[in-house]
Amino acid sequence: MKSVEIAVVGAGPAGLSATLAAAGQGASVALIERDEHLGGQLVKQTHKFFGSARQEAGTRGVVIARRLGQAVREQAGIDLRLATTVLGYYSDKVLYLEEPDRLAKLQAERAIFATGASERMLIFGNNDRPGVYGAGAVQTLMNVHGVMPGRRVLMIGAGNIGLIVSYQLLQAGVQVAAIVEAAPRIGGYLVHAAKVRRAGVPILTGHTVKEAVGEEAVEAAVIWRLDEQWRPVPGTEERVDCDVICLATGLSPLGELMWQAGCRMAYVPELGGHVPWHDDDLRTSHEDIYVAGDASGVEEASAAMVEGRIAGLAAARSLGHDRDVEEKLGEARRELAALRAGPTGEKIRRGLESLRQGGDGR
Amino acid sequence: MSAETRRPEDRGPSGARRPGPSEALIRTGLPSAEDLERVRPSAERLTHGAVAVLECFQRIPCDPCASSCHHGAIAAFADINDLPSMDAERCNGCGLCVARCPGLAIFIVDEHHAPGEALIKLAYEFLPLPARDQVVTALDRAGREVGQARVVRVQRPKEKTDTPVVWITVPKDLAWTVRHIKVEVSHGA
Numbered sequence: 001m002k003s004v005e006i007a008v009v010g011a012g013p014a015g016l017s018a019t020l021a022a023a024g025q026g027a028s029v030a031l032i033e034r035d036e037h038l039g040g041q042l043v044k045q046t047h048k049f050f051g052s053a054r055q056e057a058g059t060r061g062v063v064i065a066r067r068l069g070q071a072v073r074e075q076a077g078i079d080l081r082l083a084t085t086v087l088g089y090y091s092d093k094v095l096y097l098e099e100p101d102r103l104a105k106l107q108a109e110r111a112i113f114a115t116g117a118s119e120r121m122l123i124f125g126n127n128d129r130p131g132v133y134g135a136g137a138v139q140t141l142m143n144v145h146g147v148m149p150g151r152r153v154l155m156i157g158a159g160n161i162g163l164i165v166s167y168q169l170l171q172a173g174v175q176v177a178a179i180v181e182a183a184p185r186i187g188g189y190l191v192h193a194a195k196v197r198r199a200g201v202p203i204l205t206g207h208t209v210k211e212a213v214g215e216e217a218v219e220a221a222v223i224w225r226l227d228e229q230w231r232p233v234p235g236t237e238e239r240v241d242c243d244v245i246c247l248a249t250g251l252s253p254l255g256e257l258m259w260q261a262g263c264r265m266a267y268v269p270e271l272g273g274h275v276p277w278h279d280d281d282l283r284t285s286h287e288d289i290y291v292a293g294d295a296s297g298v299e300e301a302s303a304a305m306v307e308g309r310i311a312g313l314a315a316a317r318s319l320g321h322d323r324d325v326e327e328k329l330g331e332a333r334r335e336l337a338a339l340r341a342g343p344t345g346e347k348i349r350r351g352l353e354s355l356r357q358g359g360d361g362r
Numbered sequence: 363m364s365a366e367t368r369r370p371e372d373r374g375p376s377g378a379r380r381p382g383p384s385e386a387l388i389r390t391g392l393p394s395a396e397d398l399e400r401v402r403p404s405a406e407r408l409t410h411g412a413v414a415v416l417e418c419f420q421r422i423p424c425d426p427c428a429s430s431c432h433h434g435a436i437a438a439f440a441d442i443n444d445l446p447s448m449d450a451e452r453c454n455g456c457g458l459c460v461a462r463c464p465g466l467a468i469f470i471v472d473e474h475h476a477p478g479e480a481l482i483k484l485a486y487e488f489l490p491l492p493a494r495d496q497v498v499t500a501l502d503r504a505g506r507e508v509g510q511a512r513v514v515r516v517q518r519p520k521e522k523t524d525t526p527v528v529w530i531t532v533p534k535d536l537a538w539t540v541r542h543i544k545v546e547v548s549h550g551a
Contacts, residue, residue, distance in 0.1 A: 048464035048525075050424035052442050058426040058464050060523050171488055173547075185388045190420045191465025193391030198542035200505025203391045302423070342421040342443025343382070 007108035012040020014293025015114035016068040017308030025316035030079040039065030044139040051302035089261035117251035117294035125211030131218025135248035150244035160188035162248030270351030271297030281314035412455025412472035430462035480537035499544040
């Protein structure tokens with residue numbers, strides 16, 4: 001059985017950053033990715049990132065994916081395993097891998113799970129009709145495969161994903177009928193909201209979708225208003241013609257492997273659902289397992305990249321590697337704290353506080 | 363997605379307290395007159411020609427505008443979540459920040475471009491790009507058609523992933539209204 005010092009699971013922004021940080025410390029690293037390409041969700045992010053220069057602010061996600069991917073390919077000591085799914089983590093620090101044509105085992109002194117998050121479904125009438133999509137699928141169709149998902153879209157959710165995907169639809173020449181948001185306020189960055197507003201898309205806060213209309217496929221949606229207690233107001237129904245209903249209603253961390261490995265998990269709504277307890281080094285209750293990115297709590301990709309660096313550095317340090325590791329860890333921790341310091345970081349700060357109050361997790 | 367319970371009191375880098383985005387802006391995505399008044403350069407400065415208008419109203423972790431400015435008009439951020447702090451006297455309206463702002467929230471306005479005519483430089487990430495001298499539809503912040511604009515220059519970026527900046531002229535009374543354009547896709551042949 002092959003063995004490495006550190007196995008990183010998932011090659012999105014967090015996993016790529018973790019891999020580079022750990023390999024930069026001189027650790028041997030295996031990077032395992034289910035998809036056939038590196039970058040995770042970054043490959044469909046055609047908008048420019050926020051943050052500061054250290055987190056590639058002003059650069060489009062797709063360009064960041066290319067840069068990080070190239071750095072990983074050029075860095076010595078990285079065992080890259082694409083199209084490979086991790087099936088489980090077992091005693092003796094062994095990962096079971098499903099490769100394209102065989103099963104394999106890999107022994108790793110430390111594992112970093114950067115498995116990301118999955119989209120949440122929304123319950124409404126006829127939500128199984130063809131034409132009801134997740135925002136991630138719409139982005140994959142448009143930005144990865146160059147396929148228009150439809151002609152006229154109703155977007156559900158005015159968080160950053162709903163706002164950004166609406167803008168990308170407009171750029172692709174698709175009409176966006178409206179953005180519907182159940183909360184009384186726009187959840188995403190207001191600069192993203194301004195971009196879609198001036199392109200003529202209304203944002204209807206305090207509204208939700210009641211049902212999809214159409215037998216064979218979506219022909220329209222019925223939306224209605226919500227009162228202050230988030231209850232639908234009968235009589236406020238409105239029909240919106242569209243052939244796509246796109247759901248951008250939030251993400252849930254993907255923690256299955258950490259559940260299975262026996263990490264202590266906690267339900268923290270502010271972090272998106274069940275996440276593994278973890279400390280400032282992103283170490284979970286299992287001393288050989290680290291977590292980074294959305295799997296540790298749903299947040300922006302710029303934060304995921306910094307978390308990846310921290311987990312990679314900390315895991316390498318725990319194995320005795322030290323190339324100015326303390327200094328680099330300190331720098332990364334300060335960056336992460338700065339990203340979360342403002343009002344838009346309040347939710348994640350509250351979530352982490354609540355996670356930490358759950359004790360030391362061991 | 364969760365409803366935030368209170369409106370953040372925002373601070374500029376100088377430490378001076380600056381109100382956060384208006385309720386209207388948070389509900390609709392459209393800045394209120396008060397939001398806009400706060401970022402409008404002084405009447406005196408406007409008489410001196412092109413100047414950047416930073417329509418950035420919410421504290422988010424983002425600071426590329428400061429490093430994009432070669433004239434020191436946008437102060438370095440003490441906290442990356444600060445709102446940008448602009449010294450309009452040092453701004454010459456070059457527009458480097460327009461292409462750099464990830465939020466596409468910066469516009470250059472020259473109220474005195476020509477008699478009765480204002481110049482606006484705006485970031486434009488749609489295809490096709492307009493041609494020089496093309497007349498396009500001028501849109502306001504809600505995407506309403508408010509008149510026509512003439513394209514006087516199209517700054518295409520060196521890298522195709524960077525943001526083009528389109529210079530348009532509009533009647534002077536629309537200088538604070540027009541913030542986007544619609545370019546007709548030609549179906550000719």
